[in-house]
Amino acid sequence: xxxxxxxxxxxxxxxxxxxxxxxxxxxxxxxxxxxxxxxxxxxxxxxxxxxxxxxxxxxxxxxxxxxxxxxxxxxxxxxxxxxxxxxxxxxxxxxxxxxxxxxxxxxxxxxxxxxxxxxxxxxxxxxxxxxxxxxxxxxxxxxxxxxxxxxxxxxxxxxxxxxxxxxxxxxxxxxxxxxxxxxxxxxxxxxxxxxxxxxxxxxxxxxxxxxxxxxxxxxxxxxxxxxxxxxxxxxxxxxxxxxxxxxxxxxxxxxxxxxxxxxxxxxxxxxxxxxxxxxxxxxxxxxxxxxxx
Ligand code: GDP
Ligand code: ZN
Numbered sequence: 629x630x631x632x633x634x635x636x637x638x639x640x641x642x643x644x645x646x647x648x649x650x651x652x653x654x655x656x657x658x659x660x661x662x663x664x665x666x667x668x669x670x671x672x673x674x675x676x677x678x679x680x681x682x683x684x685x686x687x688x689x690x691x692x693x694x695x696x697x698x699x700x701x702x703x704x705x706x707x708x709x710x711x712x713x714x715x716x717x718x719x720x721x722x723x724x725x726x727x728x729x730x731x732x733x734x735x736x737x738x739x740x741x742x743x744x745x746x747x748x749x750x751x752x753x754x755x756x757x758x759x760x761x762x763x764x765x766x767x768x769x770x771x772x773x774x775x776x777x778x779x780x781x782x783x784x785x786x787x788x789x790x791x792x793x794x795x796x797x798x799x800x801x802x803x804x805x806x807x808x809x810x811x812x813x814x815x816x817x818x819x820x821x822x823x824x825x826x827x828x829x830x831x832x833x834x835x836x837x838x839x840x841x842x843x844x845x846x847x848x849x850x851x852x853x854x855x856x857x858x859x860x861x862x863x864x865x866x867x868x869x870x871x872x873x874x875x876x877x878x879x880x881x882x883x884x885x886x887x888x889x890x891x892x893x894x895x896x897x898x899x900x901x902x903x904x905x906x907x908x909x910x911x912x913x914x915x916x917x918x919x920x921x
Contacts, residue, residue, distance in 0.1 A: 629687065633703075634670045635833040635841070642666050642686055644674050645835070651676065651684040664689065668831045669702035669788060694734055696790070699831035699845045703788055707735040707847055708780070710793035710802065712743040713752045713768075719794075720755070722851075724906035726792050727764075729848045731864040732856065735790075738765045738783050742798035745770040758900040762867040771801040781806055784840040788833065790847030799846060807837045858914050862890075865907050867899050883911065 632646035642653045653674055655666050666672065671690040677683045692702040707730040711718045723739070730737050739759050741752055756766045767783070769776045780802065783789070791799045800812040833841040853861075862868050862881055868890050874880035875887035882890035882904075893899040 629673050629675055630684075631671070631673055633833075634666055634668050634672060634686070635835070636830065637666065637668050638830055642672075644672060644684065644686065646674070649682060651682045653684040653686045655686045659686075659689070667692070667695065667700055667702040668833055669704060671703060696733055696847065698849045699790070699843055699847065701788075701790070701831050701833065701843055704733075704790050704843065704847075705736055705787045706738065706783065706789040707733075708738050708740055708783065708789055708791050710740045710742055710791055710797050710799050711755075712746075712797040713741050713755065714743055714746040716794065716796050718751070718755060720758070720902055721906045721909055722794065724903065725851055725853070725910065726848060728853065728856070728861070728864040728910065729851065730792065731866065738767060740780065740793075740802070741766060741768045742771065742802065744768040744775050745772045758902055761898075761900050762865075762903055769798075769802065771798050771805050774805065777802075777805050781838045784836055784842065785838055787840045788842075789840065790843040792847035803842065809837060810834075852917075853910060853914050854917060856914060858911055861907065861911055861914060865903065867903065868907075871899070881911070883908065 630646045630648055632644040632651070634642045635645045636643040640654065642655060644651045644653050651674060659666065666686055666689060670692065672686045673688040674684045674686050677685055694704050695702050696704055709723065709726045709730065711723050727737060741755060744752055752768050756768065759766045767776050767779050769780060784806065791803070793799055800814045804810045804812055804814065832844040834844050835841055856864070859881060868882065871889040871893045873889035874882065874885065876885050880888055880890070882888050890899065894901055894904045
């Protein structure tokens with residue numbers, strides 16, 4: 629029996645990465661009976677059927693720590709949320725939406741601010757301040773001057789990560805910098821959309837030179853908040869946690885309630901105003917969505 633991790637799945641075959649190399653495996657019939665589908669990212673035990681041709685059978689699947697739906701990958705530990713300081717102009721409310729989705733999946737979050745070389749109005753520092761105050765690690769990066777590429781590599785070591793963020797912010801360029809084996813196409817958004825039609829819909833984990841693995845498709849391709857209730861949203865704004873003195877206690881959604889510790893913290897600058905505004909905006913979006921259906 630060998631231990632390994634599924635890094636690719638195509639047409640009923642699972643490719644299991646082990647210390648002994650890569651094996652092409654079928655899954656035991658019992659999984660189908662139990663309605664279990666092995667996922668890319670699953671840590672498994674497998675038996676070897678033929679060492680020569682590297683064929684095997686997945687015998688057992690370990691309990692998953694996390695399970696993403698888009699892309700479908702198990703055991704992702706970390707989301708690197710990538711935004712540019714400029715070109716495209718950073719949309720912080722969109723950044724907060726990515727954060728909510730990653731928090732909901734219990735991923736560790738690191739915010740990467742690319743195109744630091746284009747920052748001529750200290751916008752980077754402003755954004756960095758907001759998210760550090762909220763409790764996140766923020767890494768300014770330039771793929772041009774290579775600023776902090778090594779720090780990003782440190783985040784990838786021994787982790788399974790997804791990159792997330794809008795088009796054009798430099799995700800592909802960053803991956804190409806991190807690992808010289810990558811030769812991802814970079815450039816205009818329109819070219820990529822055309823290219824996207826031909827890419828496979830199977831998720832895959834790519835092994836990195838520096839250790840660790842990265843999903844080959846960006847995380848959170850669907851950005852809807854449909855399955856978050858207006859009462860749960862506050863749990864995904866982690867900085868609210870530090871302020872638990874609301875009169876209505878855990879029933880407070882920090883909106884119109886009197887004696888709200890979170891609103892007070894926003895007033896005296898302990899919680900960034902921008903984050904609180906995003907919270908209210910997303911809260912309203914969730915309510916409107918619920919009304920429609
Ligand atoms: P993706 O859509 O997020 O994968 O973004 P790409 O990696 O394709 O980059 C989009 C565009 O931004 C390309 O023209 C890159 O050359 C450019 N770019 C990426 N990173 C940087 C950076 O750090 N600084 C500057 N000035 N341009 C960058
Ligand atoms: Zn409150």
